[in-house]
Amino acid sequence: MERVFIVTEYDGTDYVGYQYQDNGPSVQGELQNALTQVYKEEIKVTGCSRTDAGVHARGHVSHFDAPFHIDADRIPYAVNAFLPENIAVKSAYYVSEEKSARFDTKGKRYCYRLYTGRTRSPLLSRYAYYVAGNLDLAKMQSAAEYFAGEHDFASFCASGGSQITTIRRIHEVLVARSEQNPNIIEITVSGEAFLYNMVRIIAGTLLDVGQGRILPEAIPTIINSCDRRRAGRTLPPSGLTLEEVFY
């Protein structure tokens, strides 16, 4: 047995989420199915984290134990042949057997995309949330700075999470126009670990700032209140992409 990390890109629109569930197709289920066909025996896959239904990933990481050796470079091609078009393994590498994609993460980077054109864009709507009208980018940027550091993020956590503590360390929240499309605003959130729906609530709060409903200077008060009702709404999953996982 050799342990393998695989980096996976997927369009989450048609999935119940990363994690295997009874009520519909999951990314984990598809990965396990493809790997089982490659290795001709049942393979279990452990993901770095769940992503919710409809959330995308460009760099999700999972691990599994390979019953025989395939060159790391060739693993993506072997597995992709058995995956649906909306999931692909981008790269694979062998790690020591005690390494876990789930427990050894040092951090993750997410991006929430807002599209701000005059009318909504069907060719962008799968991956960016449409907001009518302009946003005050400078205000969003100054609000974003308050998130960095270790805080109790209870105000930015959906109920239903089972975590012991709501304290988390955020490395950085950045707000910038996409280099690829100036009508897309990218909210990039990097941190050690995240609460349930945390990035989507941070994005919703920054959207409120951009639209003038929340002042940038109010962010510390919202954080300190530990009251979910003080923060903005949870934005839809389609705008969110897990970009990178750090080990």
Place this chain on the structure above:
Amino acid sequence: MERVFIVTEYDGTDYVGYQYQDNGPSVQGELQNALTQVYKEEIKVTGCSRTDAGVHARGHVSHFDAPFHIDADRIPYAVNAFLPENIAVKSAYYVSEEKSARFDTKGKRYCYRLYTGRTRSPLLSRYAYYVAGNLDLAKMQSAAEYFAGEHDFASFCASGGSQITTIRRIHEVLVARSEQNPNIIEITVSGEAFLYNMVRIIAGTLLDVGQGRILPEAIPTIINSCDRRRAGRTLPPSGLTLEEVFY
């Protein structure tokens, strides 16, 4: 009655094409349905051209006759409220009543996108056709130059078309890396009018050039042969987008 031109963007993946058909949802059908709800009476829509099942558009143009006046700026918002997420009217303007979106086109610009990353990309696969390995961009560019001008394009026409002549005027075929993503190669084809599947066959032929199966200098011979079997294959519809229509 006032005649209105509407510019429409759509994701064609889930449609049988632009034109109304009995066997599934069409863009024209959705537009007619939305306009009928806005104007409270049955509205017929005439498109600049059909696009095939799975082909996208960023700037498709249609016309209809409005039974009462709505400010042109407000038409997109009124109609979009009744359209599914994968179709949107981007802009609208009034024209004189003899103007036709179908018969008065001066030309169209299409873009066929190839994605050439190391592995396929689920987040790009809806709008770009995946090609494994590198392409010889310089050769594709020199091959592209032979298409400009008035030619008999019978070699680049799928059977089943009902046109009287296969002579068409192409303004320009350009091959370039996307500014947004250097792994995407954009084949931009502008011309007066097109034969059935013509852009997808030109793209398939240029792909053969990029992969070394056809020499750039062979393009004039392929055109002159008027033999469909000499050109490359028809690439899938998903990579194709109707970008702009000229009047």
